[in-house]
Amino acid sequence: MTTKKEILKYAFIQTLPVLFGYLFMGIAFGILLEEAGYNFFWAFFISLTVYSGSMQFVLIGMLGGGMGIISMIVLTFSVQCRHIFYGLSFIEKFKAMGKRGWYMIFSLTDETYSLLCGMKIPEELDKKKVFLAVAVLDQSYWVIGCTLGGIMGSLIGFDTTGIDFAMTALFVVIFIEQWYSFHSHLPALVGIGCGTASLLVFGPGAFILPALIGSVCLLLLLKNTIVKEEDSQEVCQ
Amino acid sequence: MSSGFITPFSVIMLVAGCTFAIRSMPFALFGGGKEVPPIITALGEMLPPAVIAILVVYCLKSVSLVTAPHGLPEFIAVGIVAILHIWKRNNLLSIGGGTLVYMVLVQIVF
Numbered sequence: 001m002t003t004k005k006e007i008l009k010y011a012f013i014q015t016l017p018v019l020f021g022y023l024f025m026g027i028a029f030g031i032l033l034e035e036a037g038y039n040f041f042w043a044f045f046i047s048l049t050v051y052s053g054s055m056q057f058v059l060i061g062m063l064g065g066g067m068g069i070i071s072m073i074v075l076t077f078s079v080q081c082r083h084i085f086y087g088l089s090f091i092e093k094f095k096a097m098g099k100r101g102w103y104m105i106f107s108l109t110d111e112t113y114s115l116l117c118g119m120k121i122p123e124e125l126d127k128k129k130v131f132l133a134v135a136v137l138d139q140s141y142w143v144i145g146c147t148l149g150g151i152m153g154s155l156i157g158f159d160t161t162g163i164d165f166a167m168t169a170l171f172v173v174i175f176i177e178q179w180y181s182f183h184s185h186l187p188a189l190v191g192i193g194c195g196t197a198s199l200l201v202f203g204p205g206a207f208i209l210p211a212l213i214g215s216v217c218l219l220l221l222l223k224n225t226i227v228k229e230e231d232s233q234e235v236c237q
Numbered sequence: 238m239s240s241g242f243i244t245p246f247s248v249i250m251l252v253a254g255c256t257f258a259i260r261s262m263p264f265a266l267f268g269g270g271k272e273v274p275p276i277i278t279a280l281g282e283m284l285p286p287a288v289i290a291i292l293v294v295y296c297l298k299s300v301s302l303v304t305a306p307h308g309l310p311e312f313i314a315v316g317i318v319a320i321l322h323i324w325k326r327n328n329l330l331s332i333g334g335g336t337l338v339y340m341v342l343v344q345i346v347f
């Protein structure tokens with residue numbers, strides 16, 4: 001049996017890259033949320049319950065009101081749908097973790113997923129405990145970052161105008177990563193096309209839903225072309 | 238029927254609930270070792286780049302090209318994020334650098 005300390009130490013080292021990323025993005029989120037009129041309690045609460053990088057940024061826009069419930073549900077499902085496929089790689093492993101498996105499902109973010117996929121856990125460490133430690137550490141970095149950002153947002157003396165661009169930059173970065181990881185650029189282009197067209201037709205207030213529906217339809221039509229372009233690579237393992 | 242007033246708290250709970258529902262979906266649907274329908278797998282692969290592209294458009298939706306400064310700060314800053322990221326592939330550098338440039342542009346330059 002290994003000690004808790006060894007497991008925690010191993011998990012901490014593994015999660016270091018996520019530590020910096022989550023603190024930074026969390027702080028940006030906390031500041032933006034504070035700017036939108038919600039103090040650090042809200043940042044703490046949201047990072048504890050929603051716990052999702054990109055979705056939390058989109059959520060700030062939803063809090064302002066003006067979006068219908070159906071639109072919110074559809075938008076959340078669309079932004080988060082990639083998570084469906086993360087879970088597929090861990091069905092048996094999380095099941096074996098019993099009640100803790102529920103937390104693993106809840107906390108399976110992009111970053112935690114990539115860590116869990118990539119880790120070469122030494123034989124002598126209990127794999128399940130390492131999984132849990134990684135998941136808990138990652139979320140604690142995120143909660144600390146978001147809360148800290150909320151506190152900083154209320155204290156900062158300098159002009160924070162334009163800091164909301166962090167969200168745009170985040171999506172541009174993810175866009176480029178997706179562009180590289182896909183052989184076919186059609187899905188990305190379909191998104192840009194449908195997004196822009198829908199914005200022009202329906203205006204800034206109501207363009208997301210039509211853009212998403214349009215994209216899904218176009219992608220299904222183009223499915224055979226895209227699948228042909230895509231090498232049959234296995235994700236994770 | 239109007240959608241009525243939705244409190245921030247219920248919006249958060251709704252988003253949290255949907256997020257958890259999505260994350261637990263594969264366990265609920267395919268926990269028994271059932272095959273994943275090909276159409277779901279295909280959509281799951283193709284949809285994320287499209288959604289992210291729409292979200293980029295979403296972030297820039299309020300930029301006006303016809304009134305000054307004609308979206309210049311946004312285009313310059315997006316360009317810098319892209320260049321930094323293609324060059325170094327470092328998330329923090331790209332996001333931090335781009336945001337800093339954007340803040341300088343909207344506060345001082347334009």
